[in-house]
Amino acid sequence: MNITILNGDMSDTSGDFSAYIQKLARKLREEHRVNLFLLNQMNIQHCSGCWNCWWKTPGRCNTNDDAEQVLRAVINSDFVIFASPLMAGFVSSLLKRMTDRFVGLLHPYIEMRNGESHHIKRYPHYPDFGVILAKEPDTDEEDLAIVRDIYDRFALNFHAQQRYLKCIETSNVKEVVHETSHYQRVAEA
């Protein structure tokens, strides 16, 4: 299975969170092909909202930065892991900045799905994903529910499913590896 991990940790990536993600990548590599992106070591610009990726160079973002390698990895993956410590109650602006650039992976045309309007697929396959967070001192269940629900909405638009949302304080690496690998078995069944 091809797995892409987007680590949106904005610290120097030597802290507990990034150590957890490094360990997770190492364990997953024992059975899978893993692409780990440390976003804070990459040049990722904000989406400018130009829509060139929709109406000028369909599917291709013209911003000259490192986002293309992430987009390529994501759309060719079987599974994606969005990883970030919570900051002000949501994933980091760095991870959000990268996710904003996903817009060109979809087509601008709209279809009716689940009784709502959503963008149609550009690619035949979109990877399901998991979310891994680190809590802030004041994180509560409501915060986690908000993040989970927003990612469920994202999944709906991204033609995918959110398979899990984990916090490093309550889920060890072994558990996340098991759930990610178990997903493979479900997908292959």
Place this chain on the structure above:
Amino acid sequence: MKLAIINGSPRRKKSNSKILIERFLKGYYRECTDEVPVHYLAGQKRKEEALSLFEQAETVLVVFPLYTDCMPGMVKEFFEEVSKPGIIRPRRIGFIVQSGFPEAIHSVYVERYLAKFVKRLKREYLGTVIRGGVEGIQIMPPGMTRKLFSHFEELGRYFAEHDEFSPEIMEVLRKPYTLSGRRRMMFNLLKHTGLTNFYWNSHLKKNGAWEKRFDRPYENAQP
């Protein structure tokens, strides 16, 4: 400074958010002559200016487009900045979220986040105005935007008078929450005519990109 507005659209002065803010202020100035500064988050050094505004105003409204089901990355960056210790914060904070999707349902999830965010800052939450169907307003004939603009002007006028969003106008603006069965049926009938994609197709053709509209540039070649 009584009120300040922060425009969180990456498109800055070409944004639909700017148009809605202008309509809001047109109504606002009918009742109040206090100048309302508007700052953009996009662009060099803009964050510092917005931060300064945040520290000086009694009330701040943050206006942004929905990006991948949430706030744009640059708005989140701003939220992280103002969450840091030592930042002076306005007494009251409200939001206007606009999106290209016609239904409000797409934006109500980020609304929950915004309410919690203001609570975390220990400030008064003024609510979130949600409006869908905004993409394309810059090329729509005046007849198609008259009602929308009039609602935003009234929203601004009411805000100047009462220091809060009008609950009635907020309710009107967030309609439709979901599309009615009749509207969905109409969409499904019209999609075969190409009318539902007229906006996108006209841009694709103008840019000579029509033939490439289904390209998959990032797909790996199959072995």
